[in-house]
Amino acid sequence: xxxxxxxxxxxxxxxxxxxxxxxxxxxxxxxxxxxxxxxxxxxxxxxxxxxxxxxxxxxxxxxxxxxxxxxxxxxxxxxxxxxxxxxxxxxxxxxxxxxxxxxxxxxxxxxxxxxxxxxxxxxxxxxxxxxxxxxxxxxxxxxxxxxxxxxxxxxxxxxxxxxxxxxxxxxxxxxxxxxxxxxxxxxxxxxxxxxxxxxxxxx
Amino acid sequence: xxxxxxxxxxxxxxxxxxxxxxxxxxxxxxxxxxxxxxxxxxxxxxxxxxxxxxxxxxxxxxxxxxxxxxxxxxxxxxxxxxxxxxxxxxxxxxxxxxxxxxxxxxxxxxxxxxxxxxxxxxxxxxxxxxxxxxxxxxxxxxxxxxxxxxxxxxxxxxxxxxxxxxxxxxxxxxxxxxxxxxxxxxxxxxxxxxxxxxxxxxx
Numbered sequence: 001x002x003x004x005x006x007x008x009x010x011x012x013x014x015x016x017x018x019x020x021x022x023x024x025x026x027x028x029x030x031x032x033x034x035x036x037x038x039x040x041x042x043x044x045x046x047x048x049x050x051x052x053x054x055x056x057x058x059x060x061x062x063x064x065x066x067x068x069x070x071x072x073x074x075x076x077x078x079x080x081x082x083x084x085x086x087x088x089x090x091x092x093x094x095x096x097x098x099x100x101x102x103x104x105x106x107x108x109x110x111x112x113x114x115x116x117x118x119x120x121x122x123x124x125x126x127x128x129x130x131x132x133x134x135x136x137x138x139x140x141x142x143x144x145x146x147x148x149x150x151x152x153x154x155x156x157x158x159x160x161x162x163x164x165x166x167x168x169x170x171x172x173x174x175x176x177x178x179x180x181x182x183x184x185x186x187x188x189x190x191x192x193x194x195x196x197x198x199x200x201x202x203x
Numbered sequence: 204x205x206x207x208x209x210x211x212x213x214x215x216x217x218x219x220x221x222x223x224x225x226x227x228x229x230x231x232x233x234x235x236x237x238x239x240x241x242x243x244x245x246x247x248x249x250x251x252x253x254x255x256x257x258x259x260x261x262x263x264x265x266x267x268x269x270x271x272x273x274x275x276x277x278x279x280x281x282x283x284x285x286x287x288x289x290x291x292x293x294x295x296x297x298x299x300x301x302x303x304x305x306x307x308x309x310x311x312x313x314x315x316x317x318x319x320x321x322x323x324x325x326x327x328x329x330x331x332x333x334x335x336x337x338x339x340x341x342x343x344x345x346x347x348x349x350x351x352x353x354x355x356x357x358x359x360x361x362x363x364x365x366x367x368x369x370x371x372x373x374x375x376x377x378x379x380x381x382x383x384x385x386x387x388x389x390x391x392x393x394x395x396x397x398x399x400x401x402x403x404x405x406x
Contacts, residue, residue: 051263060254061376065387075406076396173264184268189392193279203278 006181007038008198011167013175014041014091014127015055017070017081018188020117022176023110024079029191033198035180039102039110041095042167043160044175051173055088073188080122089120089128093151095160097133100150101142108142115140209384210241211401214370216378217244217294217330218258220273220284221391223320225379226313227282232394236401238383242305242313244298245370246363247378254376258291276391283325292323292331296354298363300336303353304345311345318343 010026012019023039030037048054056066067083074081094116102109119125119136126132130151138144150156167177171184178185178194183202185194197203213229215222226242233240251257259269270286277284297319305312322328322339329335333354341347353359370380374387381388381397386405388397400406 047264051265053262053265059256061371061374062254062256064374065376065389068387072406076399168264171264171267173268184271186268187392189390189396192395193392196279203275
């Protein structure tokens with residue numbers, strides 16, 4: 001990866017099927033881009049309050065399409081997928097835990113994110129409550145006790161709020177959402193466009 | 204094109220930038236698919252009443268992204284684009300005129316559709332009212348007087364209503380929207396997936 005080029009911001013929500021698929025594709029994507037991805041989990045709940053939007057599966061017609069598309073998009077990318085029984089879920093605990101790790105060890109934060117996503121979208125486990133989230137963290141070899149304390153830490157609560165505000169300021173309204181040199185790309189299906197944009201420096 | 208394979212339904216709304224771009228790509232797409240596209244203009248207004256959605260540009264954050272994305276998607280595909288001053292517009296007259304032609308001469312209907320789209324999305328002309336729409340039809344060498352009568356014909360009014368109802372029954376919620384052998388694909392950015400699906404017969 002080029003040390004000179006700025007990282008590409010990679011926003012995702014832990015309850016988002018397309019966000020999950022994007023994290024599974026992220027390492028290959030970094031290699032193809034020649035740029036690091038900066039993983040930034042966000043909460044779509046407060047963002048939907050700004051946009052007036054709703055979770056995909058709650059929207060007539062679009063919801064049916066989305067449920068079919070989650071699974072076929074995962075199959076196309078050879079990513080395991082099982083639509084969770086409880087969907088969507090609140091992911092504020094997962095977000096706080098991610099940033100608690102990310103401040104000192106970004107690779108551990110990525111490991112947590114991948115483990116949480118697979119627990120939710122492959123194993124149908126509930127990562128929406130703190131106990132379920134921490135159980136997954138522990139199995140991933142992370143310090144669940146420290147994370148349990150971190151998610152109650154007012155500083156991390158503020159950190160997550162700040163990340164959501166920053167995402168809104170950057171124009172983020174969905175998951176996954178990439179911003180490369182100020183240029184926004186929404187959705188797994190826009191990854192090819194992101195790659196071409198970075199390669200050509202825009203058009 | 205294979206005579207045996209069923210056509211792929213191609214739904215679009217005349218006020219949709221992505222629908223316009225899709226029509227510009229449609230002939231090459233037919234060749235690559237080896238399947239005919241069945242052009243079916245629809246009205247997103249009544250469909251949005253079912254889904255509770257709104258025109259893209261009216262949605263906070265998503266609207267800013269959409270305006271930027273209309274232009275860059277057009278440039279990527281080397282399609283001329285100028286965002287119209289009046290947007291979105293009602294397109295019921297355009298729809299009725301399309302189906303009036305389509306019943307006897309599908310190629311003439313396609314010519315009208317392409318002319319209307321270019322008038323609106325390149326020349327910034329208003330095709331939302333009957334007079335503006337008919338002026339474009341006349342310049343395209345079509346019988347404007349006959350089309351002017353057709354758009355007042357109760358049978359064609361019912362035809363358009365029927366097409367919108369059929370689109371809703373097929374799960375259509377946006378533009379462009381393709382349905383190949385019952386499988387739905389929404390958006391210009393899903394054309395590669397549609398192609399791969401048809402080539403592989405699904406996955």
